[in-house]
Amino acid sequence: MSNTEIPTITEKLLTAKKAKGVTFTDLEQALGRDEVWIAALIYRQASASEDEASKLLQALGLSNDLVPELTASSVKGLGPIVPTDPLVYRFYEIMQVYGMPIKEVIHEKFGDGIMSAIDFTMNIEKEADPKGDRVVITMNGKFLPYKKW
Incomplete structure (x- = not known):
């Protein structure tokens, strides 16, 4: 899509x-x-x-x-194109800027592996702030270490 x-x-x-x-x-x-x-x-x-x-x-x-x-089984993903919707693009931009730092911090705390997007939940909350309301997104995914064989 x-x-x-x-x-x-x-x-x-x-x-x-x-x-x-x-x-x-x-x-x-x-x-x-x-x-x-x-x-x-x-x-x-x-x-x-x-x-x-x-x-x-x-x-x-x-x-x-x-x-x-x-x-029916879903087809996941946005497709191969960089998202153009401004809100969706901000997440792409966040990953461009903070993706590697997030990866390094996760590896430092958990070891070599990934955060599951299957065993995963997300909550979106609105937090009042005098400088402008804040979007609070909590992503919670199971850590999956890379398997050695």
Whole structure:
């Protein structure tokens, strides 16, 4: 999926979400899953169980005909192009500037390995600040040491 390609199902889900006037937090309550995971599901970066798909579609007032698309294996990633959306690009920029320092600090604390993006959670919070509200993102991934053989 390139920067401008949004799957048809994503467009349907986002249109229904807007029409219903629900937030990702509202959907979190309906599905019993985290709002970031639900957003990933809607953008087809995650796959749902049949129950999760049905709950989402019910919350959005959509037909269960879409269950097979939501339960299919997802295709992950933004594609080979540098992201052009300013907010998404900032994460790319953060990794360009701080990627190697983050890697070195993780290796120093844990050893040679990676942080899992599979055994992973993320929380996004809003923190009030007199100088301007702050975005607080907490990424929590299992450390996976490289295997020696």
